[in-house]
Amino acid sequence: MPDTPALPVSTLKRWLLLLLVCLLLVAGLGGLKYLQIQNAMAFAASFPERSATVTAVTAQSGSWQQIYRTIAEVRATRYLQLRNEVEGRITTVGFTGGDNVTSGQILLRLDSREEQAQLRATEAQLQLAELRLQRVAKLRADKMASPQDYDSAVADKAVLLANAAALAARIDKKTLSAPFAAATSLHTLEVGQYLAANSLITGLTGGAEQRWIDFDLPQDKANLEIGEPVSLSGPAVASQGAINTPVIATVVAIEPAINQASRARGYRALLTDSDDNLSPGAVVDVAVQTGVLEGVIRLPATAVRRSSFGAYVYRLAASETGASAPYRAERLPVTVFRAEGDEVIITAGLEPGDLIAALGAFKLNAGMLVHVVERETLRDAVEAAAP
Numbered sequence: 001m002p003d004t005p006a007l008p009v010s011t012l013k014r015w016l017l018l019l020l021v022c023l024l025l026v027a028g029l030g031g032l033k034y035l036q037i038q039n040a041m042a043f044a045a046s047f048p049e050r051s052a053t054v055t056a057v058t059a060q061s062g063s064w065q066q067i068y069r070t071i072a073e074v075r076a077t078r079y080l081q082l083r084n085e086v087e088g089r090i091t092t093v094g095f096t097g098g099d100n101v102t103s104g105q106i107l108l109r110l111d112s113r114e115e116q117a118q119l120r121a122t123e124a125q126l127q128l129a130e131l132r133l134q135r136v137a138k139l140r141a142d143k144m145a146s147p148q149d150y151d152s153a154v155a156d157k158a159v160l161l162a163n164a165a166a167l168a169a170r171i172d173k174k175t176l177s178a179p180f181a182a183a184t185s186l187h188t189l190e191v192g193q194y195l196a197a198n199s200l201i202t203g204l205t206g207g208a209e210q211r212w213i214d215f216d217l218p219q220d221k222a223n224l225e226i227g228e229p230v231s232l233s234g235p236a237v238a239s240q241g242a243i244n245t246p247v248i249a250t251v252v253a254i255e256p257a258i259n260q261a262s263r264a265r266g267y268r269a270l271l272t273d274s275d276d277n278l279s280p281g282a283v284v285d286v287a288v289q290t291g292v293l294e295g296v297i298r299l300p301a302t303a304v305r306r307s308s309f310g311a312y313v314y315r316l317a318a319s320e321t322g323a324s325a326p327y328r329a330e331r332l333p334v335t336v337f338r339a340e341g342d343e344v345i346i347t348a349g350l351e352p353g354d355l356i357a358a359l360g361a362f363k364l365n366a367g368m369l370v371h372v373v374e375r376e377t378l379r380d381a382v383e384a385a386a387p
Contacts, residue, residue, distance in 0.1 A: 051325040051369035054360035056316055059297045061352040064337075064345050066291040072215035074236065076280040077270075078180060078206035084110065085173045087197045090189060097186035097202070101178045108189065108201055110174035119167040126160040133157050182206035211278055213249045213269040215286045219258050222265035224251050224288060230269050231287040236278060246287065247271065296337065297346040303358045304336060304344045311336045313350070314357040314364045316372060325369035329357065 088110030095107050133153040139145035185203035213232065217224065224230075231246035255266035269286075271278070278284075303313050311334050316327040334349030350356070355372070357364055364370065 049324055049369055051371060052360065052363040053371040053373065054357045054364065056355050056372045057299065057303070057358050059299070059346075059350045059352055059354040059356055061295055061297060064293045064296045064298070064340075065289050066293055067340075068217065068221045068288045068290045070215055070217065070286050070288070072213045072232070072269075072284050072286045074278055074280055074282040074284060075212040075214055076205045076207060077210045077212055078182065079204065079280065080179070081203050082107065082176060082178075082201040083198050084108070084176060084195055084201060085197060086110070086170060087195060088112070088174055090191050090193045090195060093189050093191060095184055095202070097184060100183050101181065101204075103178055103180050105178045106175060107178055107184075108176040110195065112171045112174045115167050115171045115174070119164060119171065122160055122164045122167060126157065126164060129153070129157040129160050176201060178204060180204070180206045183208070205280060209272070209274060211271045211274040211280070212252075213271055213284065213286065214266065215269075216259070216262065216264040216266050217288065219263050219265060221288070221290050222258070222267075223290065224254070224267060226251055226254065230267075232271065232284045233287070234283075234285040236282040236284045293337070293345075293347075295347075297350050297352070298343050299346055299356060300358045301339060301342050301344050303356050303361055304334070304346075305361060309333070313346075314361050314366075314370075315350075316355040316357055316370055319369060323369055325371050327355070327370040327372055329364040329366060329368045329370050331366040 090108065091111050092106070092109035094105065094109075095101050101107065133150075133156075136145050136150050136153040140147070140150045182204035183206075185205075187202050189201070213230070215230075228251045229248045230251060232249055233246045237247045249269035249271040251267055252270045253268040258265050299313065304311050305313065312331050313334055314329040315332050317330050319326055319328045332349055335347050337345040337347045339345075357370065357372075
């Protein structure tokens with residue numbers, strides 16, 4: 001093969017010079033970038049480290065009353081539906097719908113003229129039977145009447161007495177009176193109206209100063225005893241205090257068996273000193289204490305943050321010497337048992353004495369410097385977070 005011709009010396013020198021120039025250019029640009037980065041780092045270092053200001057609370061171990069909430073129906077302690085036993089035409093209506101009536105007050109009379117006429121005829125027959133019985137008794141004493149005549153006279157009088165009593169009872173059934181002092185329901189009764197037997201006359205609601213509160217509890221919560229208190233709240237009891245201020249009733253009766261359909265047990269509580277605005281049929285909220293959970297930590301709701309990995313809080317630990325803020329934020333996962341109003345019940349993840357960021361915790365990240373406006377109590381932190 002023929003030999004490859006060598007490059008001329010002048011050409012090689014030119015390539016070497018070009019390579020040297022490129023290297024010097026790259027080195028110059030690298031040095032310039034290095035100086036820019038150093039200047040930027042020095043400029044950033046001239047600013048203080050980012051920090052945030054929050055309120056904080058000190059975690060304290062305590063107990064929490066486990067509350068089960070349900071709804072209940074208000075019932076009158078004395079209530080009945082007044083109905084007529086016999087048919088008839090109305091002759092007297094002695095009340096206006098919605099009135100308060102007294103015990104024994106006549107509410108309704110039905111036409112009893114036919115029965116009264118029959119009663120007078122029976123009473124006349126009874127007088128005649130009495131005279132006949134007296135004559136037969138005298139004749140018997142004189143041995144002039146047989147025992148059968150005397151027995152027949154006694155039986156005739158007894159039959160007439162029974163007939164008179166039956167007519168009097170029927171007349172009495174056509175007069176309806178209030179069995180106790182009560183408030184009446186609305187009605188459309190009019191004099192001259194014909195009523196069939198078992199027609200509804202009115203509802204009578206008594207005992208306005210007391211109310212029964214009927215509610216059910218699931219079988220796993222049904223551990224109340226007679227005499228235990230329950231808390232009532234809601235708009236229906238607002239007239240007895242502030243809207244969210246509970247009213248206390250006392251358990252007075254318990255169903256002996258679990259309902260097979262709902263698997264719940266029925267309870268009845270008595271509310272005394274009830275006002276007229278808590279009407280029978282109203283629905284109220286009932287809170288029942290079902291147990292006590294010990295060793296929990298209560299925090300304001302603003303302290304707890306949530307992510308796809310669960311709930312967490314920021315514990316505030318002392319920062320290093322020379323830092324521009326006294327605390328650094330540490331992110332700690334926690335176990336939330338439940339939320340209760342403006343508070344959250346924590347069962348795991350914290351220790352008593354931990355300083356926890358409360359209001360303003362949303363501004364923090366792990367490792368951030370923190371300034372604290374510390375609240376002395378949990379209540380202060382909750383009130384500060386309230387709108």
